[in-house]
Amino acid sequence: MKNVTVLGTGVLGSQIAYQTAFHGFSVVAYDINDEVLEKAKKRFAELATIYVAELPGATREQADAALANISYSADLAAAVSDADLVIEAVPENLELKRSIYTTLGEVAPAKTIFATNSSTLLPSDLKGFTGRPEKFLALHFANHVWKQNTAEVMGTTDTDPAIFAEVVDFASRIGMVPIEIKKEKAGYLLNSLLVPFLDAAGALVAGGYAEPETIDKTWRIGTGAPLGPFQIYDIVGLTTAYNISSAGGPEQKKFAEYLKENYIDKGKLGTSTGEGFYKYPSA
Structure with a gap:
């Protein structure tokens, strides 16, 4: 896994993208238009400063290198054209997410794994719209990714165990602590409590x-x-x-x-x- 696309540059989407880029991956940040992406660039610049200030051992050079690892696109097909993994972090709206996955399933390469960062929806609510349920699962991050560094991994009954293991490995490679959830649970672990x-x-x-x-x-x-x-x-x-x-x-x-x-x-x-x-x- 080398190329990661993050759909959505809001609070968590931007953190996921920057954390991934900070650990050396090539990241495409996708959002609906160039105006939103310009705001995202400012958010990434702020994250670079936060990482240097709050992440032990982080240097300005590393923070700037992470920024250089991020490219931007408002064209979904172009954004995912070489993605090994797509992490979806669009607003918590079921119909919006289903619409995104319907299009995503049509334009993404066959190799691409899809992961939703949804905090409340079950992956089984979405899997039928992906076109590749065996390569789809949830990968849920907590806010302040660089501090509260857990990544909950939760598949469906259709998720290929090898894909699940690959995403667990990816979470470790970007500095997270993978939390493997044995079966689907609304709210996962963190939000079942929160x-x-x-x-x-x-x-x-x-x-x-x-x-x-x-x-x-x-x-x-x-x-x-x-x-x-x-x-x-x-x-x-x-x-x-x-x-x-x-x-x-x-x-x-x-x-x-x-x-x-x-x-x-x-x-x-x-x-x-x-x-x-x-x-x-x-x-």
């Missing part, structure tokens, strides 16, 4: 019980955790939180409405825009 926690926080604020800052403070003081749930929401991105909550039960839908009215409609999408539940002056 999502109920965030849902509970969302229900509290949407129900009018307390302000986000109060809920966060309670969690930090009570548990010693470095971040409260709404600080985590800002990092994940409020658009992702909205998409997931919109597909949930009554309490989750109520929180989705709260997010849309108070934050998303006002352009407050989290750390990526400089403001969400909190303000981030340096973003």
Whole structure:
């Protein structure tokens, strides 16, 4: 495996692409248009600075070499024309992902392995649209890839065990700790723990019980955790939180409405825009 294409240059997509490039792979970053890709270039430059500051032993030369390993494309067919692996990190919308895979299956070479970074959807929800279910699985990364360095690998009943092993090996080669999941589980391991926690926080604020800052403070003081749930929401991105909550039960839908009215409609999408539940002056 040498050539990797990452579909989507949002918070996690950009981190996955940069982490892969930092470990010497040739990476194509794909997104829907050149305007979005220009923003991605700024995000990659910021990641280069973060790696030098926060990753032990990382040098400016390595960070710049990683940037040089990344190319950009708004043409899906061109972006995947020589890909050994495609990692899909587009928004958490089932129909959008299915549409992407339908096209991807038609334009990608036969050799290409497909991996979804979906945090909530099962790979079996998508495999029928890939055109190659034996070469398709989930490869899920945690935010702040360079710090919280796990990569959850989860196949379907159709995934070729050799492909599964190859992706586990790839995860190790880009500096991650592969987490092998034996069978499909909604939310994988990490989000099976995280999502109920965030849902509970969302229900509290949407129900009018307390302000986000109060809920966060309670969690930090009570548990010693470095971040409260709404600080985590800002990092994940409020658009992702909205998409997931919109597909949930009554309490989750109520929180989705709260997010849309108070934050998303006002352009407050989290750390990526400089403001969400909190303000981030340096973003």
